Amino acid sequence: MGSTSGENSTTAGVGRRDLIKRSAALGLISVPAMSFLSACASGGGDDQGKAKSGKKTEKNPLAVNDTAQMEFVLFDGGFGKEYAEDAVKIYEKDFPKAKVKFSATQKIQSTLQPRFNQGTPPDLIDNSGAEQMDMGVLVGKSQLADLTPLLDAASYDDPSKKVRDTLRPGIVEMGQFDGKPVWILYYAYTVYGVWYSQKALDSLDEQYPETWDAMLKVCEKAKKKGMAGWTYAGKYPYYLPFSLYPMIGKVGGREVLDAIDNLEPNAWKHPAVKACFEAYYELYKKGYVLKGTPGLDHIQSQTAWAKGKALFIPNGSWVENESANVIPSDFNLAVSAPTGLDSSDKMPFGTIWASGGEPFIVPAKAKNAAGGMEQLRIMLSEASSKNFTAKVKSLTAYNGGTDGITLTPGLKSGVAALEKAGDNVVNPRLQDWYVQLQKEKIGVSGLGEMMAGRLTPAEAIQKIQGFADEAAKDSSIKHYKHQ
Amino acid sequence: MQHGKYRFIVGFLAVPLGLYGLFVVWPFIQSIYYSFTDWTGLSPEFKMVGFDNYKRMLHDEIFWKSLQHSLLFALVLPLVTLTLALFFAFMINVGGRRRRGGPVISGVRGSSFYKIVYFFPQVLSIAIVSLLFAFAYNPDSGAINSLLRGIGLDSLQPLWLGDPSLALWCVMAVLVWSTVGFFVVLFSAGMASIPTDLYEAALLDGADRIATFFRITLPLLWDTVQSGWVYMGILALGAESFAVVQIMTTGPGGPDYSTTVMVLYVYQKAFRDGQAAYATTIGVALLVVTLAFAAVVMRLGRRERLEF
Numbered sequence: 065m066g067s068t069s070g071e072n073s074t075t076a077g078v079g080r081r082d083l084i085k086r087s088a089a090l091g092l093i094s095v096p097a098m099s100f101l102s103a104c105a106s107g108g109g110d111d112q113g114k115a116k117s118g119k120k121t122e123k124n125p126l127a128v129n130d131t132a133q134m135e136f137v138l139f140d141g142g143f144g145k146e147y148a149e150d151a152v153k154i155y156e157k158d159f160p161k162a163k164v165k166f167s168a169t170q171k172i173q174s175t176l177q178p179r180f181n182q183g184t185p186p187d188l189i190d191n192s193g194a195e196q197m198d199m200g201v202l203v204g205k206s207q208l209a210d211l212t213p214l215l216d217a218a219s220y221d222d223p224s225k226k227v228r229d230t231l232r233p234g235i236v237e238m239g240q241f242d243g244k245p246v247w248i249l250y251y252a253y254t255v256y257g258v259w260y261s262q263k264a265l266d267s268l269d270e271q272y273p274e275t276w277d278a279m280l281k282v283c284e285k286a287k288k289k290g291m292a293g294w295t296y297a298g299k300y301p302y303y304l305p306f307s308l309y310p311m312i313g314k315v316g317g318r319e320v321l322d323a324i325d326n327l328e329p330n331a332w333k334h335p336a337v338k339a340c341f342e343a344y345y346e347l348y349k350k351g352y353v354l355k356g357t358p359g360l361d362h363i364q365s366q367t368a369w370a371k372g373k374a375l376f377i378p379n380g381s382w383v384e385n386e387s388a389n390v391i392p393s394d395f396n397l398a399v400s401a402p403t404g405l406d407s408s409d410k411m412p413f414g415t416i417w418a419s420g421g422e423p424f425i426v427p428a429k430a431k432n433a434a435g436g437m438e439q440l441r442i443m444l445s446e447a448s449s450k451n452f453t454a455k456v457k458s459l460t461a462y463n464g465g466t467d468g469i470t471l472t473p474g475l476k477s478g479v480a481a482l483e484k485a486g487d488n489v490v491n492p493r494l495q496d497w498y499v500q501l502q503k504e505k506i507g508v509s510g511l512g513e514m515m516a517g518r519l520t521p522a523e524a525i526q527k528i529q530g531f532a533d534e535a536a537k538d539s540s541i542k543h544y545k546h547q
Numbered sequence: 548m549q550h551g552k553y554r555f556i557v558g559f560l561a562v563p564l565g566l567y568g569l570f571v572v573w574p575f576i577q578s579i580y581y582s583f584t585d586w587t588g589l590s591p592e593f594k595m596v597g598f599d600n601y602k603r604m605l606h607d608e609i610f611w612k613s614l615q616h617s618l619l620f621a622l623v624l625p626l627v628t629l630t631l632a633l634f635f636a637f638m639i640n641v642g643g644r645r646r647r648g649g650p651v652i653s654g655v656r657g658s659s660f661y662k663i664v665y666f667f668p669q670v671l672s673i674a675i676v677s678l679l680f681a682f683a684y685n686p687d688s689g690a691i692n693s694l695l696r697g698i699g700l701d702s703l704q705p706l707w708l709g710d711p712s713l714a715l716w717c718v719m720a721v722l723v724w725s726t727v728g729f730f731v732v733l734f735s736a737g738m739a740s741i742p743t744d745l746y747e748a749a750l751l752d753g754a755d756r757i758a759t760f761f762r763i764t765l766p767l768l769w770d771t772v773q774s775g776w777v778y779m780g781i782l783a784l785g786a787e788s789f790a791v792v793q794i795m796t797t798g799p800g801g802p803d804y805s806t807t808v809m810v811l812y813v814y815q816k817a818f819r820d821g822q823a824a825y826a827t828t829i830g831v832a833l834l835v836v837t838l839a840f841a842a843v844v845m846r847l848g849r850r851e852r853l854e855f
Binding site for chain 1: 587588589590591592603681684685686687688689692704706707708709710711796797798800801802803804815818819820821822825
């Protein structure tokens with residue numbers, strides 16, 4: 065019960081003068097308020113009413129109580145809710161005596177924040193969308209359940225295989241924040257990279273360029289035909305890292321990206337970062353970036369690109385769905401791993417950024433956590449995964465599940481890019497560890513300014529390093545490290 | 548008798564005051580309380596941290612930038628909007644050429660049409676207005692740059708919202724556009740209540756339009772202008788500025804923090820970064836700024852009330 069215990073903690077570890085000042089200020093406010101406050105926005109939170117565990121069997125490795133109610137709240141966004149409803153039906157079939165309370169909403173935070181504050185969260189949440197609750201804070205405040213039991217349970221399709229071994233690379237690591245526990249299971253799988261129209265590239269008589277010199281040549285050729293080489297979501301320049309970060313990884317190796325994520329001093333001053341920044345800046349300098357790009361939002365830039373005004377756009381695999389109504393039917397959408405510098409790069413061409421999307425969490429205070437995990441285990445079966453891919457044109461965390469269904473051009477190209485990458489999948493974490501740093505500082509104030517020509521690469525690096533150092537020192541945010 | 552009178556008054560006031568206390572004063576007290584904690588907004592646990600949030604705020608560059616922009620909004624927006632609205636309202640009601648046999652004062656030709664046109668943006672929600680302008684400001688295919696190209700100004704293709712030196716002005720222009728109509732109507736109503744004999748007297752003395760405006764219309768309209776000023780200032784510090792910045796700008800709040808405002812920063816801290824306590828601290832600062840603004844305007848605008 066936060067507010068009452070708070071009174072005592074102020075007295076610990078502050079000097080006498082501070083104490084007097086503080087208590088004077090507090091006294092003004094807290095004396096009349098105190099008795100009410102414990103009943104307002106926060107409060108509650110005892111471990112009561114948890115469901116007893118059921119019997120552990122081969123079919124029920126998580127020992128789900130087959131009569132306990134399970135509550136599942138889904139983010140109703142681009143992926144819709146049908147896939148989850150289908151999975152709920154399987155749960156209901158497996159546990160006919162259990163009641164499932166399923167709801168879908170776009171307002172995750174407004175719906176669930178009060179319930180977290182009261183200590184009565186649902187059992188499974190798809191914490192996604194614009195109203196996503198900050199994962200770092202949820203983890204930091206011990207609000208999430210460790211999903212390790214789920215990962216170590218037998219998979220739904222094959223009892224001899226653990227769930228952990230059926231997942232795509234990076235999924236488990238992404239769910240960890242610091243240390244072993246896995247707090248989040250990302251269900252969708254996103255491929256980031258450079259997206260383009262194969263048809264447009266063919267019309268230039270070119271292949272996707274593997275080195276930067278070749279990239280500049282292709283852009284020059286496009287420019288002569290009145291087409292810009294690149295465009296990007298200028299108003300949200302944190303789309304640029306989708307191709308820039310894996311390029312940095314390719315040029316300098318994974319360690320460079322890890323150092324950046326770990327907020328190490330001078331991580332951004334690595335020569336690989338400088339070389340990649342300069343390469344991107346050259347696109348601007350040579351006029352290969354579509355005019356006006358810094359004033360376009362993601363939809364506008366994607367529309368300009370789909371209309372053939374620009375050849376390449378850094379984006380994620382959702383672009384196929386998001387821009388479906390503007391992409392012409394003969395566009396032949398394709399994605400490629402980012403172009404590197406040259407053959408001296410540390411990692412081979414094909415190194416790509418792929419990671420999980422749609423983060424599913426089981427709250428620590430859930431009444432039926434085992435039920436929530438069981439629902440996830442069902443969703444990670446081959447059949448459910450296929451159902452998802454077929455319905456919403458996106459891959460899932462389940463490694464496979466694409467045989468026997470027809471894939472759209474973008475998805476097909478994404479699968480091919482993942483195959484080509486093999487183990488060379490990088491997974492920069494800034495965007496889920498330090499949202500503000502990644503989006504408005506590095507993205508808008510650093511990369512955005514550089515690509516609009518208002519900062520040189522050296523200045524951008526200087527500025528970004530400053531932001532990173534600030535974040536590393538900021539005690540109000542939780543810090544994470546790669547394991 | 549006396550006793551009964553108070554009971555009567557209390558009976559009437561209790562409910563509204565109670566509601567006011569519960570839904571206005573109480574949340575204020577709560578947020579001030581939370582600004583002394585480290586509450587994340589995502590879990591029930593928090594502890595008191597004294598003035599830590601306030602110390603942090605004073606060293607927060609983004610906070611100072613947002614404060615600066617909010618103050619600029621509160622100064623520039625009322626000034627521009629009210630000046631424009633006064634001008635339009637005057638032209639609609641008083642500024643017309645005198646016609647033989649007509650009334651002593653009248654608006655310009657077609658003034659009733661203009662009145663409707665000016666009020667039009669007021670009908671649209673601010674979210675729709677922001678979206679419309681986001682499209683208009685699109686440097687690639689937006690209306691404004693297309694127009695510039697259309698009249699042969701191919702070399703002049705600003706980035707609008709993408710340019711740190713223009714973005715804030717672009718946002719302000721949208722707010723002016725969407726609010727000016729309301730004040731035109733408000734001032735028109737005010738002007739209609741000014742007795743025409745005052746105008747007649749002025750015209751007989753040979754006053755021109757400008758003199759009439761400054762000597763008669765403005766002084767008699769002063770109360771309305773003053774409350775319009777407070778209202779517009781609060782609007783500029785609060786919800787309206789949040790909506791346009793959040794929907795239209797780079798980032799939002801950019802490019803390079805050139806459009807961030809206090810309300811946006813409160814929102815981002817509370818709902819993006821999970822730092823509800825710090826957000827309430829900025830909220831308290833915003834409360835202080837808003838109160839100070841209202842106080843300054845009331846103080847500066849104090850004048851003898853004219854009876855007519």
